[in-house]
Amino acid sequence: MTELDGRGWGGPARMSPAEALMWRAEGDLRTRSSGALVELLDTAPDWDRFLAAHERATRAIPRLRERVVEPLLPVVEPTWTEDTHFDLNYHVQRIRLPEPGTLRQLLDLAGQVTSRPLDPNRPQWEAILVEGLEDGRAGYLLKIHHAMSDGLGMVQLLGMAHSERAAPGGAHLPAMAAAPGGSPTRLTGVTPLSLVADRLLEGISDGPARLVGAAGQALGLLGRALRDPAGTVERAVDYSLSLRRMLTPPAAQRSPLLRGGGFGYRLTVHDVLLDELKKAGKAAGGSVNDAFLAGVLGAFRRYHEHFGQQVDHMPMAIPISLRDSSDPMGGNRFAGARFVAPLGEPDPAARIQLVREFILNVRAEPAIAFLDLLTPVLSKLPSPVLTELTAELTKVSDVQASNIPGLGHPVYLAGAKVLRMYPIGPRPGVTAMVTMVSYDGTCCIGVNFDPEAITDLELFESCLRDGFDEVLALGR
Incomplete structure (x- = not known):
């Protein structure tokens, strides 16, 4: 059996600025x-x-045994370091549901677990085996902090930590190539004071090299401007206009109808066959993602109509993945886009076309990674x-929706076959977060909503x- 190499999952020890922002805003329920x-x-x-399966996975993927160290001053990003007091029994628990186990x-139960904060002094995940479900089934809850990984990184983690077959001798960890560029260095013995001291020393030692690099970049930009002054001005104007579009609410x-403002989590799930959603998107000239978003809008349109609310457009947020083959496994690499969603459009084919037009346009924005x-x-x-600014940025949308390509084959967890994988995204500032992951031919849709708004x-x-x-009917 080939051993799993998950040393690169999670990326560098030092958080990116975006990950630091999510980490530092975690203390407020709105963010x-x-x-x-x-x-x-x-x-x-x-x-x-x-x-035993979790023990092997945490040893093969070191980030699962690392905690976050905050510097004394916020001028330095938080850093992942080995948790020398790591206790698997704290992170992995089991619960039995009372009858009938629906x-x-x-x-x-998952809503309660997801809504409560993780212990900031421990590795940022927890797992629960839920026994006592109907028909002899069981549930598995895996909770993870967004600063550790985005949705695509979490799918990578699942692909490594699950088995592709029900191995008789224990959980089989499939072979996985190391992250591009090799495995990052794992840090030990990091303290809040050492983070600041290391950054100061880094600034002193790297200062001349950074100045030379910055000067080289400036000369390169100047050279391009001299060779093509009109093109340089045009690109600058295009970026400026794009930035304005991205920042405008x-x-x-x-x-x-969606202004509850509560902090509770209520969950529901829905299944759609991947092949049927593909056919529906194709029939209307769109993709699986376009059909998914059109289905979400159709659901909220019907909910509004039931209460006699005529709402033609709804502010919606959509994450856009910026990952490429050079990015490490895990970590975060995405941009956010805000969408005036055509909620009042009754024709699902027309909704798919409107969604597709927006997605294509936003992906082409020069300032997409602003x-x-x-x-x-x-x-x-x-x-x-930071928390107040983040809350202001997120509260302008009613719904956030995300589609994550998942695993195309069945997997097993400690010998038990995984039947469904439902993603439960956070809902900072929004009334509902709708997330879809494809798994073994089924699109598993998880909805996390405010029970004070959707009653x-x-x-x-x-x-x-x-x-x-009504969307799937397009492909039939």
């Missing part, structure tokens, strides 16, 4: 960013084997100021089914 995964298993795995009971008011310029400054602000669960679940059914 909390921890997400989770709810898996349905065909049977309850043996507990000792389940623990999916609703599992989702209610959506030209749509928040729905009066947050890379802002986060180095924002992440160094005092936490109260009728059965009605909303019915609207969710109908919203996707």
Whole structure:
């Protein structure tokens, strides 16, 4: 058996400015960013084997045994360092549901687990085996902080930590190539004071090299400007206009029906066959992602119509992945886009076309990664100021939706077959977070919503089914 190499998962020890921003804003309920995964298993795995699988995974993927060290001053990004007091029994637990052990009971438990903060002094994840589900099944909850990984990085983690077959001798860890560029150096013995001291020494030792590098870049830009002055001006104007578009709030008011403002998490899930969603998107000239977003909008349109609310447009947020083959596994590499969503459009094909047009346009924006310029400054602000700014940026949308390409084959956890993988995203500032992960031919959709805004669960679940059914009918 080839051993798993997960040493590169999670990226460098020092957080990126964007990760530091998410980490430092975690203390406020409005900006909390921890997400989770709810898996349905065909049977309850043996507990000792389940623990052993997590033991091997945490040794093969060092980031799972690392905690975060904050510097004395926020001028330095937080850093991951080995947790010398790591206790697997703290992070991996098991719970038994009371009878009858329904999916609703599992989702209610998952909502409670996801909404509470992780211990900032320990590695930023926890896992729970949930026994006692109907028909002899079990549940698996994996909660992880967003500063550790985005959705695509979490899928990479699942691909490494799950088995592709039910190995009789224990969980099989599949072979995985090391991250591009090799494995990052793991840090030990880091303290809040040493972080600041190391950065000062780094500034002294690297100062001349950075000056030379900056001068070289400046000369390169000057050379290009002299060779093509008109093109340089045009690119600068294009970027400036693009930045303005990216920073301007959506030209749509928040729905009066989705302004609960509560902090509770209520979860629901829905399944759609991947092949059917592909056909539906293709029939309307769009993609799986376009069809997914059109289904989400159809669900919220029907929910508004039930209450007699005519809302033509809804402000919506969509993450855009910026990953390429050179990026390390795990970590975070995405940009946020805000969308004036056509909520009142009754034709699902027309919705798909409108969504597609927006996605293509936003991907072509020169300033799509503008947050890379802002986060180095924002992440160094005092936490109260940072939290308020982050809350202001996120509260302009009603719904956030994210589609994550998942695993195309069945996997096993300590011998139990995974039947479904439902992603549960955080909902900072929004009334509902709708996330979809494809798994073994099924699109698993998880919705995390504010129960003070969406008060009728059965009605909303019915609207969710109908919203996707009208989209799927395009491909039939």
